[in-house]
Amino acid sequence: MxxxxxxxxxxxxxxxxxxxxxxxxxxxxxxxxxxxxxxxxxxxxxxxxxxxxxxxxxxxxxxxxxxxxxxxxxxxxxxxxxxxxxxxxxxxxxxxxxxxxxxxxxxxxxxxxxxMDTIPRISRAQSMDALSSMSNIAGYKAALLGANHLDRYLPMMMTAAGTIPPAKVLVLGAGVAGLQAIATAKRLGAVVEAFDIRPAVKEQVESLGAKFVEVPLEEESETKGGYAKELSDQNKEKQREVIHKHVAKSDIVITTALIPGKPAPQLITRQMVEDMSAGSVIIDIAAEQGGNCEVTEPGKTIRHNEVIVDGPLNLPSSLAHHASKLYSKNILSLLDLLIKxxxxxxxxxxxxxxxxxxxxxxxxxxxxxxxxxx
Known part of the structure; x- marks a missing residue:
């Protein structure tokens, strides 16, 4: 063969x-x-x-x-x-x-x-889960991109000239990419909040030292496979109201929300971007599927009302050595099962x-x- x-x-x-x-x-x-x-x-x-x-x-x-x-x-x-x-x-x-x-x-x-993107997310298939491997890398790099674009410190700094408060980071979507973005932003010293429509991830978010933003919903928000599910218009509006308040006070917003087989859900409207402080940053890693932010231009970094909006494409490829290493191991695990x-x-x-x-x-x-x- x-x-x-x-x-x-x-x-x-x-x-x-x-x-x-x-x-x-x-x-x-x-x-x-x-x-x-x-x-x-x-x-x-x-x-x-x-x-x-x-x-x-x-x-x-x-x-x-x-x-x-x-x-x-x-x-x-x-x-x-x-x-x-x-x-x-x-x-x-x-x-x-x-x-x-x-x-x-x-x-x-x-x-x-x-x-490799339709392997079921079950415990027996974890070693083959290339989506998780690549999302982990994307979340890590997204936090670094946010820090790089921001013209401020992330950690609290106590200096002779005075104390600088820590930056506020909001992560939308607490899947694998979101959780890694939270962990990386925390390691860099930021104060981190996170939102996800799946209440089950609250414990994971809090275990990383971030505050979970809750939106009470009247419907199931998670599929049997553990993925986020598209919400009704009523619940989407409720979600937007809560997110708006948190986006407005954030220095960096990292969006990671995806729905399998559908365009990325729009979580940040143009008005939300315009209510952010000048110099704030949005890293929209759902840009390849249309983006979670209304003003995102996939593959470009733009300024909208003095807010930096970055829609990076293929983030895992920017750490190609380790991304290849992990992807190769995912394939080898699948071949161990497939080849007899x-x-x-x-x-x-x-x-x-x-x-x-x-x-x-x-x-x-x-x-x-x-x-x-x-």
Missing amino acids: IVGVCKETEALEKRVALTPEGTEKLSKMGLTIYIESESGLASSYSDQQYIDSGAEIKKRNQILSETDLLLAVQAPLAEDLEKMKKNSALIAFLWPLQHKKYVDFLLNADLTGMA DGQPNFNFDDEIIANATVTHNGELISPFVKENMK
Whole structure:
């Protein structure tokens, strides 16, 4: 069985799907590893490291045409998939709910598409949870970006010239990214508040030393899978009123709220931004899905009414070395479950394999994708 890795083609993508450490582990499983030259260079992994780990450096077209299993971070372009042999498999971030045409292409091409973003969030799958791995990095970097943009200290400073009070940081969304943003902002010395529509995360927020902002809601705000759920208009309005007060008094606001398969919920209105103090900062890491802030421009840092609004794209890629290391380990955990006797075993009785496998043998498989596409 040949496992292939090609150089990522997305403009902002510096990660690689398999590290030399991961290559060595797959080689010991008896698999042949093809790597395109310079695939790991942007993540600080050289071709020689891959060769020393048991990989063979091959040209892109040969990898695509001969590989049985292609590993990638971003979903490869359709023109690359056209070169893959029938019944071969792809593992990557596919985002099938947002990219229905891509799913159709995989079906028509008889390619097995496994999505790292549809692995269920159950305890047995934690080591494969690439969404959490990447969100952790995004939350950390978001806090650093906020501190970098802010023209003030984050911690309280007692100086001969007087005492400077600590900065106030508000984190909207207390998933993995939000919790890491809270932890990082606290380590930098800020006073931190956090809001999430899921009351169950209150304990986690408070355990990190932040104050939880509560909004009493009259409906369930969490899916069975532990994700945030879209609210009714009435509850959205109630939520906005509370958030408005806290946004107005914050020096840094970090927004991380996402709903699987849907545009990011708008949490910060234009009016809220205009009520913030001059020099305040918003870091909207939901920018790739449209953003949580009304004035966010994805991929740009703008000033709106003297408030800095940053909508960064692909934050995990900005820490490419460690992001690749974690992503590679997530893939290896999935392959430990998938590969039996040197070949992939698509056992759809296994909840993890079933949900991760979007397409196989020309059929839509994943129950998660089927349910949410309805």
